[in-house]
Amino acid sequence: MKTFKKLLLIFSVFFLTFFGEIAINLACGGEIDPYDYYISYFHNNVEGDEYSPFAYNQMAYLNSEDDVESEPEINSREWAKYLDVKENDVFKVMYQADSATSVKLSKYNGSISELPDSLQSNTFIQGLSKNKSALKYYVFAKSCEPLANVEFDLWNPQPRDSMAMKEKGEEALKLTTVEKDDFLKLRYAYQTARMFHYAGAFDACKSAYNNFIKTNKTNSAVKGWGLALYAGSVRKTGNPEEAAFLFSRVFAGNPERRVQAYKNYFYTSTPVNNALKYAKTNNEKANIWAISSFGNSDPGQIGLEKVYQLEPKSLLNGALLVREVNKLEQRLISANDIAKISYSYYFYDDREGSQYKDSIKNENLKYLNQIRNFAVKLASEKKYPQPELGTLTAAYLSWMENKDFLAANYLAILNPDKLPQRLQNQYRIIDLLIKSKNIKKGNSFNENDLMGTLKWLDEKRFEENKEQPKGQGYYGWGNENKRFTLTARNFYQQILAPAYISMGDTAKAALAMVKGDLKYKTLNQNSLFENMSYQSTSFWRQYLSPKSMQGIAVYKTKAKGNDLTGLLARALNQLKDDDFYELYGTTYLRTHQYEKALNMFNKVSAGYEYFSPENWYAEDANSKLYANPFIETIKDYPKQYVAIKANITKKEFAKEMLRLQKLIVSDKKNAALYYYKMANAVYQTGYYGNSWFLISYDWSTYDNYNKPKYGYDIDYKKAQTAKNWYLKARALSTDPNFKAKCTFMLAKCAQKQIIMNANPMSFAYYNTNDVKYKDFIRANYNNPYFKELKLKYAKTPFYETAVGECSYLGDFIAGK
Numbered sequence: 001m002k003t004f005k006k007l008l009l010i011f012s013v014f015f016l017t018f019f020g021e022i023a024i025n026l027a028c029g030g031e032i033d034p035y036d037y038y039i040s041y042f043h044n045n046v047e048g049d050e051y052s053p054f055a056y057n058q059m060a061y062l063n064s065e066d067d068v069e070s071e072p073e074i075n076s077r078e079w080a081k082y083l084d085v086k087e088n089d090v091f092k093v094m095y096q097a098d099s100a101t102s103v104k105l106s107k108y109n110g111s112i113s114e115l116p117d118s119l120q121s122n123t124f125i126q127g128l129s130k131n132k133s134a135l136k137y138y139v140f141a142k143s144c145e146p147l148a149n150v151e152f153d154l155w156n157p158q159p160r161d162s163m164a165m166k167e168k169g170e171e172a173l174k175l176t177t178v179e180k181d182d183f184l185k186l187r188y189a190y191q192t193a194r195m196f197h198y199a200g201a202f203d204a205c206k207s208a209y210n211n212f213i214k215t216n217k218t219n220s221a222v223k224g225w226g227l228a229l230y231a232g233s234v235r236k237t238g239n240p241e242e243a244a245f246l247f248s249r250v251f252a253g254n255p256e257r258r259v260q261a262y263k264n265y266f267y268t269s270t271p272v273n274n275a276l277k278y279a280k281t282n283n284e285k286a287n288i289w290a291i292s293s294f295g296n297s298d299p300g301q302i303g304l305e306k307v308y309q310l311e312p313k314s315l316l317n318g319a320l321l322v323r324e325v326n327k328l329e330q331r332l333i334s335a336n337d338i339a340k341i342s343y344s345y346y347f348y349d350d351r352e353g354s355q356y357k358d359s360i361k362n363e364n365l366k367y368l369n370q371i372r373n374f375a376v377k378l379a380s381e382k383k384y385p386q387p388e389l390g391t392l393t394a395a396y397l398s399w400m401e402n403k404d405f406l407a408a409n410y411l412a413i414l415n416p417d418k419l420p421q422r423l424q425n426q427y428r429i430i431d432l433l434i435k436s437k438n439i440k441k442g443n444s445f446n447e448n449d450l451m452g453t454l455k456w457l458d459e460k461r462f463e464e465n466k467e468q469p470k471g472q473g474y475y476g477w478g479n480e481n482k483r484f485t486l487t488a489r490n491f492y493q494q495i496l497a498p499a500y501i502s503m504g505d506t507a508k509a510a511l512a513m514v515k516g517d518l519k520y521k522t523l524n525q526n527s528l529f530e531n532m533s534y535q536s537t538s539f540w541r542q543y544l545s546p547k548s549m550q551g552i553a554v555y556k557t558k559a560k561g562n563d564l565t566g567l568l569a570r571a572l573n574q575l576k577d578d579d580f581y582e583l584y585g586t587t588y589l590r591t592h593q594y595e596k597a598l599n600m601f602n603k604v605s606a607g608y609e610y611f612s613p614e615n616w617y618a619e620d621a622n623s624k625l626y627a628n629p630f631i632e633t634i635k636d637y638p639k640q641y642v643a644i645k646a647n648i649t650k651k652e653f654a655k656e657m658l659r660l661q662k663l664i665v666s667d668k669k670n671a672a673l674y675y676y677k678m679a680n681a682v683y684q685t686g687y688y689g690n691s692w693f694l695i696s697y698d699w700s701t702y703d704n705y706n707k708p709k710y711g712y713d714i715d716y717k718k719a720q721t722a723k724n725w726y727l728k729a730r731a732l733s734t735d736p737n738f739k740a741k742c743t744f745m746l747a748k749c750a751q752k753q754i755i756m757n758a759n760p761m762s763f764a765y766y767n768t769n770d771v772k773y774k775d776f777i778r779a780n781y782n783n784p785y786f787k788e789l790k791l792k793y794a795k796t797p798f799y800e801t802a803v804g805e806c807s808y809l810g811d812f813i814a815g816k
């Protein structure tokens with residue numbers, strides 16, 4: 001406990017800061033998008049939409065809850081054919097009627113004149129009027145709906161009326177028995193099974209299915225819906241294994257009920273082999289293996305091989321193959337540090353042993369080769385309807401393995417002009433990746449080789465994002481159907497931007513980051529950061545220096561060019577300059593070029609709102625915090641804010657620092673005081689100061705645990721410039737009390753340069769016997785400036801004040 005207390009007494013108050021300090025602008029991004037949590041260039045619908053709800057998604061049980069076909073549309077189509085009426089008219093009456101109309105139709109007796117004008121011209125209504133048996137069924141079915149479709153209310157759940165449903169089931173059974181028309185007889189039987197099932201009369205439900213639905217000769221989707229009810233009753237009466245098999249049949253035969261059947265299959269908790277014993281045909285066996293594989297988020301080749309062996313022509317093969325490719329993408333394609341795709345990566349402790357990581361990587365590469373071999377077999381045997389998918393898969397997996405020559409050879413087998421549209425799109429993406437092989441290595445490359453594909457990719461993503469949400473800038477969440485948008489973003493931000501960084505062109509990397517985000521052809525809001533993702537905004541605010549901002553300004557003038565530079569610059573030129581110049585000025589603040597900073601801030605619009613920190617725990621009216629970087633403080637914690645409701649803005653800060661800089665030259669007699677004021681101000685712009693927002697755009701407890709990474713961290717984390725100016729101030733003064741102040745602040749600056757690189761989530765429980773921990777504590781206690789303060793300035797008034805306010809200094813003096 002004493003050790004932990006000592007840790008908290010250090011000026012650089014660590015873990016306590018999170019709980020005791022006002023929480024200000026914790027650095028984070030938005031919610032994790034379940035459709036965008038790993039880097040993917042292989043579209044999960046490339047083989048078609050037949051099984052798109054079951055595409056790989058480790059973060060969601062299903063990639064989509066929507067079936068690929070519509071039950072209302074199928075039912076409307078069957079009724080339209082039966083009555084020879086318009087399908088849309090059936091749909092309007094059955095599924096789009098408002099409650100008042102539904103009530104009126106539930107009592108419809110066939111007299112059209114009694115209906116509203118809007119219904120009298122409806123061909124379905126006219127058809128019912130001419131077919132009294134159909135009308136009788138329709139009215140009966142309407143009477144069943146209120147019993148079956150009880151609206152779910154979490155806070156006030158309403159149970160179904162099982163007694164009423166059982167009575168309705170008995171009524172339906174009688175009507176089924178006497179009905180001669182197979183179309184209507186099937187539907188009465190379905191209502192019978194439905195009412196009995198929901199009433200809990202499972203044996204009666206099974207009897208209705210076996211006697212009337214299973215034997216009905218009508219070719220109708222209703223038979224599958226009845227089979228789903230039967231399967232559920234089989235499960236409820238104690239045979240989950242047979243139920244699993246039956247649900248697999250619904251999965252195969254009724255795409256409009258496929259998602260529901262998939263869920264029900266897994267609700268039975270039946271091992272695949274136990275369901276297989278009921279299957280008689282290869283098709284039935286293949287579907288069971290497919291469902292089992294769709295429910296497996298880990299790499300798994302067995303299901304893929306089994307389905308291909310049983311039904312090589314089934315589209316299930318393509319869906320399963322693409323799933324395995326997407327799994328490998330998540331495991332083998334690493335997100336680049338400058339463009340992490342999810343804020344969670346910023347809290348991920350990637351310090352596992354390299355031997356362990358190499359082992360996992362080798363295991364995944366081994367699996368990659370197995371999947372590639374399967375893909376080659378699928379392509380060469382030509383049993384699958386689209387064998388080209390196998391060749392494309394082999395090419396992409398080779399690119400993933402960094403075997404670009406092999407990838408190009410696979411791609412050369414194909415003629416893109418003869419490929420189906422989706423395979424052709426995937427071909428172009430893989431071709432772009434292969435052409436970018438030098439980019440990945442950070443080598444120079446011919447940008448013009450990429451232009452044709454990048455322009456095409458722009459059009460594809462603009463087509464996906466035809467309308468920008470009103471009032472929105474960048475809108476990054478919910479990318480289920482934004483595959484080209486993600487491909488474009490990933491290419492620009494995960495391949496192109498890091499390549500430019502490797503080549504030393506941070507300015508061009510910044511342009512690539514913006515280009516990756518701009519998914520709309522026209523923008524509702526053209527503010528710079530309003531149209532950037534969290535990742536791009538962070539990159540701009542953290543990586544850019546005055547030199548790179550100058551480079552961007554030059555690139556902005558080349559937007560009319562037909563090369564890649566022009567393509568990137570045009571994206572930036574759509575956006576207002578206010579944020580650009582505000583950031584430009586901030587980079588000069590970070591480098592203490594205050595006159596240049598002021599020039600940039602003068603280019604910002606007069607009404608521009610500079611960022612201001614907030615207390616997240618206060619009411620909105622009192623949440624704003626107001627800071628003065630020129631105050632003197634002894635303790636860093638808690639941060640000292642001011643009562644006056646006016647922040648010193650970046651522009652005002654630059655102006656005052658420029659004034660002090662000039663005074664150092666013009667008024668050398670008081671230079672020590674000016675250096676001291678400037679040192680205090682720069683110290684307050686650091687992580688532990690009240691004005692951190694003058695050089696940083698966010699503040700997080702976690703910042704304190706990581707070593708300096710960005711150029712401005714030399715001041716933000718290490719207080720180096722403040723230290724230099726305190727040293728100058730002390731050297732130019734003859735006042736012992738003033739020198740004591742400088743020495744005390746030098747001790748604080750020295751402590752800022754002692755950073756223990758640790759996992760922030762476990763720091764509070766750090767092993768106090770660990771050598772790294774002991775060295776960290778020892779370094780803090782052996783601060784040379786405290787020794788100097790005690791030896792030279794113990795008799796100054798400031799020393800007595802500091803000892804009284806700073807418990808750590810008191811511990812140091814007392815020898816604790």
